[in-house]
Amino acid sequence: MTGAGSALADRLAQGTVLGAEGYVFELERRGYVKAGAYVPEAVVDFPDAVTELHREFLRAGADVMVALTYYAHRGKLRQVGRESELEAMNRQAVRLARQVAAEGGALVAGNVCNTWAYSPQDPASADVVRGMYTEQLGWAADEGIDFVIAETNDYLGEALIALEVSQELGLPAMVTLATTGPDQTWDGYGYVEACQILADRGAAVVGLNCDRGPATMLPLIARIRAQVGCAVAAQPVPYRTTEASPTMESLRAEGVNRVFPLALDPFSCTRFEMADFAVAARDLGVNYVGICCGAGPHHVRAMAEALGRTVPASKYSPSMDLHPILGTSASRQDRAVLDAWGVTH
Numbered sequence: 001m002t003g004a005g006s007a008l009a010d011r012l013a014q015g016t017v018l019g020a021e022g023y024v025f026e027l028e029r030r031g032y033v034k035a036g037a038y039v040p041e042a043v044v045d046f047p048d049a050v051t052e053l054h055r056e057f058l059r060a061g062a063d064v065m066v067a068l069t070y071y072a073h074r075g076k077l078r079q080v081g082r083e084s085e086l087e088a089m090n091r092q093a094v095r096l097a098r099q100v101a102a103e104g105g106a107l108v109a110g111n112v113c114n115t116w117a118y119s120p121q122d123p124a125s126a127d128v129v130r131g132m133y134t135e136q137l138g139w140a141a142d143e144g145i146d147f148v149i150a151e152t153n154d155y156l157g158e159a160l161i162a163l164e165v166s167q168e169l170g171l172p173a174m175v176t177l178a179t180t181g182p183d184q185t186w187d188g189y190g191y192v193e194a195c196q197i198l199a200d201r202g203a204a205v206v207g208l209n210c211d212r213g214p215a216t217m218l219p220l221i222a223r224i225r226a227q228v229g230c231a232v233a234a235q236p237v238p239y240r241t242t243e244a245s246p247t248m249e250s251l252r253a254e255g256v257n258r259v260f261p262l263a264l265d266p267f268s269c270t271r272f273e274m275a276d277f278a279v280a281a282r283d284l285g286v287n288y289v290g291i292c293c294g295a296g297p298h299h300v301r302a303m304a305e306a307l308g309r310t311v312p313a314s315k316y317s318p319s320m321d322l323h324p325i326l327g328t329s330a331s332r333q334d335r336a337v338l339d340a341w342g343v344t345h
């Protein structure tokens with residue numbers, strides 16, 4: 001199914017949909033998720049922390065609350081010794097997302113991602129992945145979601161399984177690929193071709209998320225936009241990737257043993273850069289514009305406002321004219337003070 005007539009299709013028909021993700025990264029920074037495994041244990045251990053982050057993204061203008069079931073699949077929960085809580089974690093994640101979505105009329109998305117269990121050389125691995133997606137999305141559908149976001153799949157084959165399971169449940173799917181390779185999925189499909197195949201198989205939205213920053217995702221998403229007929233999504237990471245280091249995983253810094261994932265801070269995009277990205281993506285015809293790992297609510301609000309919206313958090317948007325040095329009263333400051341702050345006078 002393509003999702004025609006669905007809540008997602010209705011929202012897309014109204015204009016650009018603003019997404020906000022990166023929950024696992026942000027909750028790790030806040031001390032609620034362990035880096036390495038990146039399993040969203042906070043959903044059951046600290047539900048208030050998850051609810052708060054949902055609410056911050058909602059107030060910043062996100063149109064979709066994504067249930068925090070990223071890496072909440074059987075393989076990962078087994079790895080951290082919590083397999084018995086699999087169903088509870090998945091159901092609770094959808095409940096938290098639904099509760100906050102209702103506060104602002106947002107859509108609710110169920111979420112599955114790459115499993116690390118898939119191998120194109122091993123047909124049996126497809127059955128393992130299908131089993132994990134079926135139970136996760138079955139619980140999500142039961143709790144009540146508007147659509148599925150299947151994301152960060154490095155293999156087209158694995159992404160297609162997520163699409164098929166969504167379709168079996170009668171749910172529209174947005175399928176966005178990882179782009180850790182230079183130009184193709186790890187099972188050998190160019191990113192544009194892979195998106196075309198997903199669109200042909202009935203994905204409601206196709207595109208890319210995570211891995212690449214705005215600078216290296218935009219050229220690729222422009223080619224995808226030009227080649228597929230369905231809606232397109234782009235949710236980059238807010239990091240300054242370059243042609244030489246097109247992904248956050250490939251960023252390098254002198255004197256730093258490993259940048260990804262714990263020392264990315266110096267590469268962070270400002271809110272202004274993410275606002276520019278939102279406008280550029282919208283102007284390319286991208287229908288679902290968002291942000292992934294590294295996102296903060298300040299990025300999302302700036303993106304929403306750049307798209308012409310006033311959102312709940314806009315009440316506290318910057319008014320630099322009120323600043324004692326940078327604002328309108330600056331002329332009353334001592335010249336030496338203004339020089340020290342770099343203020344022209």
Ligand SMILES: [Zn+2]
Nearest residue numbers: 210211292293
């Ligand atoms: Zn991400």
